[in-house]
Amino acid sequence: MTSATPLAGASLWHAQAHMPTALAKRVTIVGGRGATVITADGAELLDAPAGLWYANVGHGREAVARVAYEQMLKLETYHVFGRFVNDVALTLADRVTALGPIPDAKVFWTSGGSDSVDLACKLARRHWQLEGRPDKRIILSRNNAYHGLHGFGTSIAGLEYNREGYGSDSLIPETARIPANDLAGAEAVIAELGPERIAAVVAEPVIGTGGVIAPAPGYLEGLQRLARQHDILFIADEVITGFGRTGTMFACERFGLEPDMVLMAKGITSGYAPLGGVLISPRVWARFFSSDDAPILRHGITYSGHATACAVAHANIDILEQEHLLERSAELEGVLHNAIQPLADHPLVAEVRSGTGFLAGVQLRADVPGEAVVDACLDAGLLTRVIHNNTLHICPPFVVTDDEVSFIAKTVRVALDQFTA
Incomplete structure (x- = not known):
C-alpha cells in the first residue's frame, strides 16, 4: 500500500504535507470506479473521503x-x-x-x-x-x-x-x-x-x-x-x-x-x-x-x-x-449514522459526529496515533484520512451501497481494536 522509499515523481511538493513522511509513505492513486479507487500497486480501496469531499457521483463516469x-x-x-x-x-x-x-x-x-x-x-x-x-x-x-x-x-x-x-x-x-x-x-x-x-x-x-x-x-x-x-x-x-x-x-x-x-x-x-x-x-x-x-x-x-x-x-x-442521488444522499445519511454511531462506545474514540448530511467524523482520543489507524484501514481496503483534532474523515460518494457503509464502520472498529489490544 505504502512504500518505504519514494515512488516516481519525488519532485512533487504535496499540499498540506510533512514532506519526509509523505515521500516515505506515499499512496499513488491510478484509477477509480464508483466508490472505489485503485493504487499503483493494484490495491482497491473504498474511498471514504470522496477524494477531498468532492466525488459525489463516484469515479470513472464515462458519460x-x-x-x-x-x-x-x-x-x-x-x-x-x-x-x-x-x-x-x-x-x-x-x-x-x-x-x-x-x-x-x-x-x-x-x-x-x-x-x-x-x-x-x-x-x-x-x-x-x-x-x-x-x-x-x-x-x-x-x-x-x-x-x-x-x-x-x-x-x-x-x-x-x-x-x-x-x-x-x-x-x-x-x-x-x-x-x-x-x-x-x-x-x-x-x-x-x-x-x-x-x-x-x-x-x-x-x-x-x-x-x-x-x-x-x-x-x-x-x-x-x-x-x-x-x-x-x-x-x-x-x-x-x-x-x-x-x-x-x-x-x-x-x-x-x-x-x-x-x-x-x-x-x-x-x-x-x-x-x-x-x-x-x-x-x-x-x-x-x-x-x-x-x-x-x-x-x-x-x-x-x-x-x-x-x-x-x-x-x-x-x-x-x-439517478435521484440527492434522495439517495438523504437516505444514506441515516444509514451512515446508524453504522458509525456505535463507534462512540469504543475506548479509543472521543466522539462520533454524524446525522446531519451524508458525512461523519470519528474523533479519536488525543493519544491515539491517527495516521497509524489510517494505515491499518488502508491495509484492510478502506481509504480515509485524519483531519482536525485527530478525526477520521468519512464522506463517501453517493453511489456507495449500504453494505459498503457498514464496511467503513466495521473496518474502523477492527483497526482501533488492533491498538486497543
Whole structure:
C-alpha cells in the first residue's frame, strides 16, 4: 500500500504535507470506479473521503468524460472577461442560479473553493465601500472553520495552524473568529468589535475539515438573524455541502437560509474538472448591473467559466437528477449514522459526529496515533484520512451501497481494536 522509499515523481511538493513522511509513505492513486479507487500497486480501496469531499457521483463516469471530450473538440474554453463569454458558462449560470437558494441571483464563476472565498470576501468589502460605509471591513468566521488557503481563506481560517507562520495573526488584518455553535458568544464578539466595522460573516452549514461539526439547533438561523439585525452580509460556504451532501441541492434549503452569497465548488463537478462559483443576491449585485455609470468589479480569474468545466458540471448535475442521488444522499445519511454511531462506545474514540448530511467524523482520543489507524484501514481496503483534532474523515460518494457503509464502520472498529489490544 505504502512504500518505504519514494515512488516516481519525488519532485512533487504535496499540499498540506510533512514532506519526509509523505515521500516515505506515499499512496499513488491510478484509477477509480464508483466508490472505489485503485493504487499503483493494484490495491482497491473504498474511498471514504470522496477524494477531498468532492466525488459525489463516484469515479470513472464515462458519460462525464464523453461530455468533456465533445466540448473540447468544439471549444476547450474561452474567457469571460469584458464583453466576451462562452455559451456553456451562460447556460450553466442559468441552471445553477435556478437551483440555488437565493432568488434572482447572479453567479460569478471561479476555478474552485478557495477562489470563491477570496471573491466573496473582496466583494463584501467592495459592497460596503460603495455603500459609503468604508469602516465595514472585518470578515467574521467560525472557530474550527476552513475556507481554503488563498489570501482571505488563510486569513479567516478558524484553524489557527493555517494562519500561523506568516509574520502576523492574519494575512489580511481585518478578520476575527466567533464561536462555532454559540449564538450568545457570536453576538458578544459582534458587540465588542462594533457592527459598524463588520462587513460579513462566513459560515459553513456543516463545518468540514474542522472536524465534521453540525450546527447546533437554530444556530445558523440565529446567525443569519444577527447578520440582518446588524447589517452584516451573511455568506454561506457550501463548497462541501453544495450539490447534495446534506440531502438537498444546497444545505441552505435544509436550514431555511437565504444568504447574501453562497460559495460553491467540489460537488458541482464531482471533481471531474476544477470549477467553483459564488451565487450573489440582488442586494449585492444590483449596483453593478444598474446603469451606464455602474462600477466595475475589478476581479477576474483566467479560467472563470471554463467551457469544458462548465460542460462537465452540466453532466454531473444531470447524473444527480437522473439517478435521484440527492434522495439517495438523504437516505444514506441515516444509514451512515446508524453504522458509525456505535463507534462512540469504543475506548479509543472521543466522539462520533454524524446525522446531519451524508458525512461523519470519528474523533479519536488525543493519544491515539491517527495516521497509524489510517494505515491499518488502508491495509484492510478502506481509504480515509485524519483531519482536525485527530478525526477520521468519512464522506463517501453517493453511489456507495449500504453494505459498503457498514464496511467503513466495521473496518474502523477492527483497526482501533488492533491498538486497543
